[in-house]
Amino acid sequence: MRVLLTLALTAVVIRMIWLRFGTSPSLGFPPLDPAFVRLTPLEVATLPLATRFDMPMGSEHGAFTYNARPFRISRHLGDDLNGIGGGNSDLGDAVYAAGAGRVVYAGSPGPGWGKMILIAHRLPEGDELGPVVQTMYAHLESIRVQAGQNVQRGHQIGMVGTAEGAYLAHLHFEVRLGPYVNPGQGYADTPLNRVAPEQFIRANRGAGADILNPPPEKD
Numbered sequence: 432m433r434v435l436l437t438l439a440l441t442a443v444v445i446r447m448i449w450l451r452f453g454t455s456p457s458l459g460f461p462p463l464d465p466a467f468v469r470l471t472p473l474e475v476a477t478l479p480l481a482t483r484f485d486m487p488m489g490s491e492h493g494a495f496t497y498n499a500r501p502f503r504i505s506r507h508l509g510d511d512l513n514g515i516g517g518g519n520s521d522l523g524d525a526v527y528a529a530g531a532g533r534v535v536y537a538g539s540p541g542p543g544w545g546k547m548i549l550i551a552h553r554l555p556e557g558d559e560l561g562p563v564v565q566t567m568y569a570h571l572e573s574i575r576v577q578a579g580q581n582v583q584r585g586h587q588i589g590m591v592g593t594a595e596g597a598y599l600a601h602l603h604f605e606v607r608l609g610p611y612v613n614p615g616q617g618y619a620d621t622p623l624n625r626v627a628p629e630q631f632i633r634a635n636r637g638a639g640a641d642i643l644n645p646p647p648e649k650d
Contacts, residue, residue: 470535470551470610475563479581481530481552483637487568487604488512488526488591496521499601502627506618509567509605510628514591522572522600524591528582529566529604529632537578540614545594546571547614550582564631567605569617570594606631 470478489496500511514521528550536549547569554564572592576582593600603617606628615623 468612470563470612475551475553475610478533478551478553478563479531479583480555481532481564481584481635482555483584484530484552484566484632484635485527485584486512486632487529487566488514488521488524488602498629501629502625503622506620508615508617508619508623508625509569509603512602512604513600519593519600521591522593524600525587526568526571526589526591526602528584528586528588530584530635532566532582534576534578534580534582534588535565535612536614537574537576543594543597543617544569544614545592545597546574546589548574548576548588549612549614550588551610551612563608563610565607565609565612566628567603567607567614569603569605570598570601572600604628 486496496512496514498510499513500507502508502510514524530550530552532550532552534548535551536547539546547567548571549565549567551563551565553562556562568589570592571589573590574588575590576586576588582588591600591602606626608624608626611624
């Protein structure tokens, strides 16, 4: 019992340190590797309920954008979304939360990623995908939210970037299953816990293809 209590207290301390310093590179502390960090049952239970999802760029349907590198093409674990002008024409374009949720990571996880945001969403009870899904937004030019903040669907969370000049401007967008808060990698031989973003959005829009969702509630 004493060993279990010690381990539990250690986990709580590590999580507090990560939440305080891991998402703030400007403070001079190296970000703590969150590969082993997961949302607690209480955190999952208090996540905003996401009943609808929209595309994170362009219109609700993703108009004025195109998918330059879809999920699982060349081991890719997400979709690379671009403005229709190509090149860097979409640099600084708005990036929106795909659904209601809570920001669980906002920072720069490492080379090649640029700025990244992870949002956790609680799905309606009984959803076959499970109670928690996360959307990830990477290569951002800027971040307009912070860890722990609740957001509504359609809330602007950042701007399209180039991963600090590593690529032409685009949004790397992923949908992940489960409560694990880990920036992770963008390529792998298997899908890991990712699912196809475009298919997920289509299946969870909550509105017909010819019907626009109502605007999100104000914060």
